[in-house]
Amino acid sequence: MEVPLFFCPAFVGIVLFRVRHQVSLSNSHHKLRFAAKNRFFLRLENGNPFKSIRGSFRCSNWIENYPTAPSITQIADAKVIYSVAPAMGHNKESHPECNSRVPAIMNALEKMELTPKFRGSEIIELQSLKPATVDDIASVHAKAYVSGLEKVMDQATEKGLIFIDGSGPTYATATTFQESLLAAGAGISLIDSVVAASKVSHSPPVGFALIRPPGHHAVPKGPMGFCVFGNVAIAARYAQRAHGLKRVFIIDFDVHHGNGTNDAFYDDPDIFFLSTHQDGSYPGTGKIDQSGHGAGEGATLNLPLPGGSGDIAMRTVVDEVIVPCAQRFKPDIILVSAGYDGHVLDPLASLQYTTGTYYMLASSIKELAKDLCGGLCVFFLEGGYNLSSLSYSVADSFHAFLGEPTLAADFDNPAILYEEPSNKVKQAIQKIKHIHSL
Ligand SMILES: [Zn+2]
Numbered sequence: 116m117e118v119p120l121f122f123c124p125a126f127v128g129i130v131l132f133r134v135r136h137q138v139s140l141s142n143s144h145h146k147l148r149f150a151a152k153n154r155f156f157l158r159l160e161n162g163n164p165f166k167s168i169r170g171s172f173r174c175s176n177w178i179e180n181y182p183t184a185p186s187i188t189q190i191a192d193a194k195v196i197y198s199v200a201p202a203m204g205h206n207k208e209s210h211p212e213c214n215s216r217v218p219a220i221m222n223a224l225e226k227m228e229l230t231p232k233f234r235g236s237e238i239i240e241l242q243s244l245k246p247a248t249v250d251d252i253a254s255v256h257a258k259a260y261v262s263g264l265e266k267v268m269d270q271a272t273e274k275g276l277i278f279i280d281g282s283g284p285t286y287a288t289a290t291t292f293q294e295s296l297l298a299a300g301a302g303i304s305l306i307d308s309v310v311a312a313s314k315v316s317h318s319p320p321v322g323f324a325l326i327r328p329p330g331h332h333a334v335p336k337g338p339m340g341f342c343v344f345g346n347v348a349i350a351a352r353y354a355q356r357a358h359g360l361k362r363v364f365i366i367d368f369d370v371h372h373g374n375g376t377n378d379a380f381y382d383d384p385d386i387f388f389l390s391t392h393q394d395g396s397y398p399g400t401g402k403i404d405q406s407g408h409g410a411g412e413g414a415t416l417n418l419p420l421p422g423g424s425g426d427i428a429m430r431t432v433v434d435e436v437i438v439p440c441a442q443r444f445k446p447d448i449i450l451v452s453a454g455y456d457g458h459v460l461d462p463l464a465s466l467q468y469t470t471g472t473y474y475m476l477a478s479s480i481k482e483l484a485k486d487l488c489g490g491l492c493v494f495f496l497e498g499g500y501n502l503s504s505l506s507y508s509v510a511d512s513f514h515a516f517l518g519e520p521t522l523a524a525d526f527d528n529p530a531i532l533y534e535e536p537s538n539k540v541k542q543a544i545q546k547i548k549h550i551h552s553l
Contacts, residue, residue, distance in 0.1 A: 177311050181304070184243040189236060191316035195516045196239045196308050197323040198301035204290030205328055207276055211463060211500040212283075212341040217325050220496075223506035227522070229513045237517060239320070241308055247299035247349060254352035255345050255379050257336045264343070268292045282398060283332075283340045291328070295343040298326035302350040305493045306448075310358045313489050321481055321516040322493035323453075325509070329497040331373035331452045332398065339375060340398055347452045347495045348379045351386055354448050360491070361385055364446035366437060367392075368429075368476055369454020369497040370464040372401030372417065376452065382411040387444045391432055393457070393464050394419035394543075403546055416440060418547050421539040425459065425467030425532060426475070428540040433479050435544055439553050441483050448491040449484045455499030455508045459531060463500050467532055471523035473508040477515035 177187055190196060201217035224230050231238050252261050264279070264287070271277045272289040279287045305322035312319035330347055332340030347365060354360040365380075367373035367390040377400065380386040384407075392401055407415040418436060420428055441449070455473060457466040477494075484492035494512070499505035507526045514521055547553070 177307075180245075180307065181241075181243040184241060184308075185239055187311045187315055190239060190308050191312040191319060192236050193239045193312075193320040194237050194518070195323065195513055196241055196305060196312075196320040197325055198241045198244055198305055200244060200294070200298045200301040200324070200326040202290070202294035202298060202327045205286075205288055205294045207286045207288075210286065210341075212328065212498075214327075215502060216499065216505065217327060217496075219502040219506045220325055220509045223510045224513065227510045227513075229510055229517075234517075238513070241301075241304055244297060244304055245300045246293065246296035247303055247344070248296075251303060251349055251353060252296070252299060252344055254356065255335060255348045256333070260335075260337050264295075264338075265292050279343075280338045280340070285338045285341055285343070287338075287343070291343060295328055298324075298328060299330070299344050299346050299349045301326050302346045302493065302495055303353050306350050306354050306358070309491055309493060310354075310360070310448075313491055317489065318485065319490045321477075321484075321490075323509075323512070323516075324493065324495045326496055329454075330495065331367055331369060331376050331454070331497050332371070333375040334378050335375075340371070341498075342375060345375045345379060347373075347450050347497075348376045350493065350495065351380070351450055354450075355385070360447035362445060362447045363387070364441050364444055364449045364487075365389065365452065366441075366449065366480060367452035367454070367497070368457065369452055370457035370461070370466055371397050371454065371498065372399075372419075373452050373497075374398050374400040377401065377405070377415060377417070380411065381407055381415055382409040384410045384414050387414045387416070387440070387446070389416040389418075389437060389440060390452075391418045391420060391429070393424070393466050394421050396464050403543065404550065406550060413551065414444075416547065416551055418543060420466065420543060421536045422465045423467060423533065423536045424540055425535045426469055426472045427535050427537065429468060429472050430475060431540070431544060433476065436547060436551075436553060438479070438483060440551065441487060443553075446488050448488055448493075449480060451480055451492070451494040452497045453494040453509075453512070454497035455505045456497075458499070458501060458504040458508060460501045460504040461499065463498070467535065469523060469527040469532075470504065470508045470511050471521055471527055474511040474515050474521040474523055477512035481516055 206214035302324040330345045333342035333345045351363040372392040401417040457468040459467040
């Protein structure tokens with residue numbers, strides 16, 4: 116039985132969940148969960164992950180806030196800085212958004228020698244992760260949602276697994292609340308890192324938050340579509356509040372519309388949200404004429420692309436839509452909802468991006484950030500459900516950040532691609548350029 120989640124404004128904080136039992140997990144699964152949980156909980160600086168306090172942040176706070184992290188100079192010398200929050204306890208057997216996703220990426224990075232072990236100072240893994248605070252989360256989400264989710268963790272512990280939103284569906288386990296705070300916090304820590312590095316270097320490293328659960332479908336009042344907290348939206352508000360980075364440009368190239376981010380900033384002129392997604396795919400929002408409201412009119416750009424769109428379409432979109440739009444907006448920082456489910460091999464949709472497409476996106480966005488906002492740029496993992504195409508595409512994005520050639524040809528198979536719907540793509544691009552006067 117699928118289960119909707121109800122938030123009733125008349126009973127603030129009261130959340131009704133319909134619940135179902137999860138089948139028991141295998142022994143090997145338990146072992147993996149145990150190992151991973153210990154790995155990242157050991158990284159926390161104090162015993163209680165909910166006690167960390169974040170306020171406005173200055174470079175002089177760096178050692179105080181991140182006592183075990185590399186120095187600002189070391190970070191400034193790096194080309195990539197990433198954080199890892201795999202949410203190993205947040206898992207459901209046979210669900211596409213499962214706990215194998217981040218370990219698959221880590222294995223690919225290791226195999227392709229893209230970790231600090233192989234690259235020395237070029238690549239840094241930020242290990243001093245702090246969970247986001249409830250106040251961080253409440254900068255985007257209703258407090259009733261946050262407290263309601265925390266309260267039902269007892270129920271999730273008792274039952275093993277509950278459903279907190281019928282679409283997707285979105286599930287929760289005993290650790291979902293804590294692990295979702297850690298995912299959002301892992302993104303925030305990267306904002307602190309790249310901003311601190313930018314104070315001493317003109318080319319700070321690109322940040323990549325290898326986190327889950329993903330965030331871009333989570334709406335201000337609740338979870339949705341596999342997503343619990345809006346990681347990228349929370350980071351955008353944090354960048355404004357803690358670092359005075361007023362103008363935030365968010366690029367969302369996940370195959371699905373980032374409706375949660377869209378809704379959070381729909382009337383905000385200072386946060387530009389640009390989403391490309393497959394026309395007609397989940398959740399059905401993000402129509403081409405949805406471009407913001409009130410003061411935020413024009414600061415949302417939704418570009419639905421026809422099924423079958425691929426590398427040629429996305430290259431044109433970058434040149435004719437993303438780049439001119441960002442140039443006109445003049446951001447202080449660029450954040451990216453990096454979903455890899457537009458890959459031709461991904462099971463959840465039918466676009467035809469390749470590993471090479473993701474290399475191109477990573478390379479172009481890095482250059483854009485360099486040109487427009489001192490290189491300030493952080494990627495946030497969203498979707499991507501074929502573990503091979505997901506992990507190779509993230510790894511090849513790292514190659515782009517390092518300024519190294521793509522190795523996409525080792526993975527991509529042109530023989531499986533078919534002709535892109537070029538006329539329909541052209542029409543969509545012409546229409547969006549007309550709507551946004553590009
Ligand atoms: Zn997606």
